[in-house]
Amino acid sequence: MPEISRRRALTAAAALTVAAGAQALAVSASAAPATSAGHEEHTGHTGHDEHTGHQPGSPSAFDEVYKGRRIQGRPTTGGGHHHEHGGGYSVFVDGVELHVMRNADGSWISVVSHYDPVSTPRAAARAAVDELQGAALLPFPAN
Incomplete structure (x- = not known):
């Protein structure tokens, strides 16, 4: 099994962070008091x-x-x-x-x-x- 490069790991982490942030923003906007x-x-x-x-x-x-x-x-x-x-x-x-x-x-x-x-x-x-x-x-x- 090929090892994952540092670049691919950082890219995947960045993509997950952006997706999580967008989801949190959408949830907070819909749940605003x-x-x-x-x-x-x-x-x-x-x-x-x-x-x-x-x-x-x-x-x-x-x-x-x-x-x-x-x-x-x-x-x-x-x-x-x-x-x-x-x-x-x-x-x-x-x-x-x-x-x-x-x-x-x-x-x-x-x-x-x-x-x-x-x-x-x-x-x-x-x-x-x-x-x-x-x-x-x-x-x-x-x-």
Whole structure:
């Protein structure tokens, strides 16, 4: 029986580590504790929240006009690398996707306000509108 080389052993160990890490990440993402994020106060906006059909702990959908800009957010299904960071949630400003990411502590950041974490995707959309100061949100190329 041929002996296994050090290179093959290290390659196999690396592959197992990556597979185990990916599985642990998937398990931890599906077992994330439900929070009250997304159940913020619903007064003072012109949109309508959908409270059905979303995952427990997942923010509810929204569609509103904030400071003259239409902001929308909704849970997403399906794959794609850039959707994984958004925790299965998409946000749009005037129809252009605002890339958002959910942090480990449950807060959200966007590509526009990356250093100012907020509690919900709606707050991330509003912060982006504030930061844009009337400028158009340009599409962000996915890798």
